[in-house]
Amino acid sequence: MNWITEFFTSTIGKKVIMSLTGLFLCLFLLIHLVGNLQLLLNDGGAAFNAYSEMMSKNPFIKAVSFILYFSILLHTVRGILLWQQNRAARGGVGYAVKKANDASFASRNMALLGSLMFIFIAIHMAQFWYQFKFGDVASGSIAPYDKIATAFEVPWIAILYVVAQIAIAFHLWHGFQSAFQTLGLNHSKYTPMVKGLGYVFSILVPLGFAIIPLKFLLG
């Protein structure tokens, strides 16, 4: 076997794919949030509409968006295959009695949380991404800001978006620091900082996203 395939098919190599794509998705989430927080401005959507226009035209953003789609698919497929491989390694027989140990809820349910997130991402893309690119927003029949505002006035949609943030928060509560451990980036001075940053990130980013639908629903 070629050394590159050998690396990426080893259990560590597979985890390296998870951590690199996972960290890239974390960076995307942060940028996505900063852009979307413009929806909270009381300007009737002027800033957000201009931002949306710029994003759809910029060739650099276009190129990066393809890396993003690829990362989401790679992270999801690799994650589910890894979950399957790990389940097979258990051999099918469980313990009659099993006591809880140090493993956190999030760490034990990464694939489940991730799958919920994937379903959410699919709904989210059908609802906005597709409409922005090919649907009524693209054709100019509704402004980006108004599209989002009307969507979130429907209670179940707003609530779905808020609930999805909970899954993201748990996934990142474990995932952020886990990605650094997987890459071997461990140090007695910096690991506590990475963990702290991860916990802050995993709460503040989903919280920021949750405020947006709540603003339209309640405001």
Place this chain on the structure above:
Amino acid sequence: MKFTIKVWRQNGPKDKGRFETYPLDGIDDDMSFLEMIDVLNQNLLTEKKDPVTFDHDCREGICGMCSMYINGTPHGPEKATTTCQLHMRSFKDGDTITIEPWRAKAFPVIKDLMVDRSAFDRIIQAGGYISINTGNAIDANAIPIEKDLSNEAMNAAVCIGCGACVASCKNSSAMLFLSAKVSHLNLLPQGKAEAKRRVNSMMKAHDSEGFGACTNTGACHAVCPKEISLTNIARLNREYIGASLTSEKE
């Protein structure tokens, strides 16, 4: 002390296996857990029944043979304690104690509580040694080693290969064991010469034995009788990534 012992009985690798429940009386609180099973087996023998098969050797916490899941935890309820070093005073009179073998595809049950852990031996055979003939032992102080470094290496070297890490891991990953063995050798000057070759081939052996991938849950460290640190797994990842990228083509 009096107990109800619920123990996994399985006649051989092909048998489906089942739990049997035995009442047990006259246990002293100073007995070790294995001595308790000895008493149980004595009773079974007098009743002309098959005694419970279990692994044990040193009975002093250094060989790693006494592998069993006790009331939902490998090696039972005491932290940093092997089954042979566990005493019956850790239980309450009248308790029901459930005993199960390690569960992992790479550790098939041989009989009752005894599992085949030779997968670990094959990982060691893949590189868990130093391949030089040393002749006479050299002077202990001839190679200067920084104290912090030797502490790190020795803290990894205390791994007894018991397999509790695999048994408790939801992925049946042997990363804690592997990382302890790789760290112990790769940190020291004697092991450095073969560091890249070692981590590559031990990693390959780990995967071909069918152990899962680490998802950093930390369950292994929580149950390890030698409290092997998770920083070893980070080191293993670092060493393996580095070795894959920089070792010469074979």
